[in-house]
Amino acid sequence: MGVECYFDNIRLAKWADLLFLCVLPSHLPQVCSDIHCHLPSNCLVYSFTSAVPLNRLLMLLDHNFIIKPQYKFVDYDDVTSVWLLHNQVCTALKDKLVHSATVPLSMKGGLFLDRRWTSAVLYALLNMCTAEKLDSGNTLQLLNGLFETGVSTETFTYHSFVNSPNATSDVHKPDELFPWISLVNAQTKDTPLTDLLSRNSGLRDCISCMYYNVFANLAEG
Helix, strand or coil: CCCCCCCCHHHHHHHCCEEEECCCCCCHHHHHHHHCCCCCCCCEEEECCCCCCHHHHHHHHCCCCEECCCEEECCCHHHHHHHCCCCCHHHHCCCHHHHHHCCCCCCCCCEEECHHHHHHHHHHHHHHHHHCCCCHHHHHHHHHHHCCCCCCCCCCCHHHCCCCCCCCCCCCCCCCCCCCCCHHHHHHCCCHHHHHHHHCHHHHHHHHHHHHHHHHHHHHC
């Protein structure tokens, strides 16, 4: 209910702020050929076509605002039993054990998402603020409000996102925009944000808690 279905990829690409790419690898070249000239620069493309690497997607779409999940899975008896508890997705989403098993940056369910992917999600938020012409000072205030760890309300600084080796943490103008960040680079190279995630356990815990609460609220609804 409330979902409009149609078969015009170009119309979708022109309209979308967030586009989920869910096609077979064999269909991908034609789909990308259809839409690549029509994607707004601030349209976030989330690819579920796991067999196609990021650099290939970048070439096909001529677009660097792309996220592609990088999953790792470790199989052992206790983990496997969690995934066999339910055969219905809606039922599984109401189970707190399943919620815990799917939390990013955790191996509770044997499922692990690379920290570069997690960084790319945060860089996507940063780019969205830049696309809305939100200056760096207000962007940091917004992100720190979202990701308050309980230890410090100043988790993020300008240099949590932007690498500037000759600058101190205070050398930037809060009324200027953040530079646009290539999400392809964020997922294929180490960044200041991946370093922060590695060092800051409070931030990792906060991300996990936010993720868990979203699913918990859905289950209650």
